[in-house]
Amino acid sequence: MLNMKKNFEQMGLNSQQPIIGVILIAILAWAGYALGQTKASLPMYLLAGVLLGYILTRSRFGFAGGVKRIYVRGEGSLTKALILMLAVTMFLALGIQWFAASNGAVTAMVAKEGEAIIPGTQNVAFTNIATILGGFIFGVGMMLAGGCASGTLADFGEGEGHAIIALPFFVLGAAPGHWLRYVIDESSVGKVGFQVYLPDYVGFVGAVVITLVLLGVLYWITRRYEDKRKQAGTYADPKSDYEVFEQPLKDAQAFKWTSFETYHKFFIERWSFVTGAILLSVVSIFILITTQKAWGVTSAFTVLDVYVLQKLGMTFESPAFESILEKVNAGLLQDGGTIRNIGLVFGSLIAFLLAGRFKFNFRFKGKDGVYFAVGGLMMGVGSRMAKGCNIGALYSAITNFSLSGWVFLIALTLGGIVGLKAFAGKVCIIPNKK
Secondary structure, three states: HHHHHHHHOOOOOOOHHHHHHHHHHHHHHHHHHHHHHHHHHHHHHHHHHHHHHHHHOOOOOOOOOHHHHHHHHOHHHHHHHHHHHHHHHHHHHHHHHHHHHHHHHHHHOOOOOOOOOOHHHHOOEOOOOHHHHHHHHHHHHHHHHHOOHHHHHHHHHEHHHHHHHHHHHHHHHHHHHHHHHHHHHHHOOOOOOOEEHHHHHHHHHHHHHHHHHHHHHHHHHHHHHHHHHHHOOOOOOOOOOOOOOHOOOOOOOOOOOHHHHHHHHHHHHHHHHHHHEEEEEEHHHHHHHHOOOOOOHHHHHHHHHHHHHHHOOOOOHHHHHHHHHHHHOHHHOOOOOHHHHHHHHHHHHHHHHHHOOOEEEOOOOOOHHHHHHHHHHHHHHHHHHHHOOOHHHHHEEEEEEEHHHHHHHOOOHHHHHHHHHHOOOOOOOOOOOO
């Protein structure tokens, strides 16, 4: 134990934090049991959230980074991992959806009361001007705030100051964005659009082929851009941002369960983006199987926002909030999405505690804090206007064969690039492009 403590200290890590991490795991296990006594599905939501948070933090994986990282560093390791994640999840979801459809299930958009729904088709959203505007606003906001929805939750658990500021404003913007989407949908302009589930038009085989072709195009664009940055001399090595303690140990001793080398390998060494992508795909499918719905984040933010604003005396009489109020009245801890988001925060916290690296980071100026708040607010409004964020409106839409996901991807990417260009050097988390 003394050698273990010494090794932690030599790397600048806290040797006491893993103990706290283990205690927290035990508390979460008890919480899962308690939640299961009120609603049988809630422990699965909590487990999925903890796993997502742990994987996101351990692999330093982020959906916003798919745009930001390649723009700033010129290398597309995260972007390519995201493409892989989309492909793997799509193939896994394919079997589930085909089986459901073969047994008489129908898409959520045409299902009548009592009919079985093809899991994941709840993310086949109607695509209109709100989807495009919301995606663009969200793209700008995630650059100012330093992360997307899942990334903000993970960073919050890691003690990152930008997320601690951005998250409350993200939640605050959710209800107004939700209302705006309703207003637009009810207008004549909002009724112009489409709602396309690819298997309905080209079958499951055709849907897979189209999705793979589009992912192949994204991969080709990423490679071409990397080559361009290499020629310009502005390409960074994919692993050049690894902390020293995250890297594999040199001259590691033979495998021993009680050695620091073994602990470092299991709990401190950084996972690759590819590892993160594959594990996140597996957990996403776990969510699809256990909940019959795809992974989402920001719907729960709307529930939380309405809950808090009601406590402050606000009323919500618009028909836009009927389903939200049902969840609020049932109680926050009965909402699976809220439980999963809480689990994600704790999963990220556990990852840092087990590694002995947790600490609060508020190394930024006051004006940066204002940008973080504005970014969070924009993400809240944009995500609910688009009926989802990088997860619900993009990842879970594309992998469940919704054409809306591709439209959101384009809008979000354009917004992200505009945000990076417009605020380069003006906020601490967006450096000048070299």
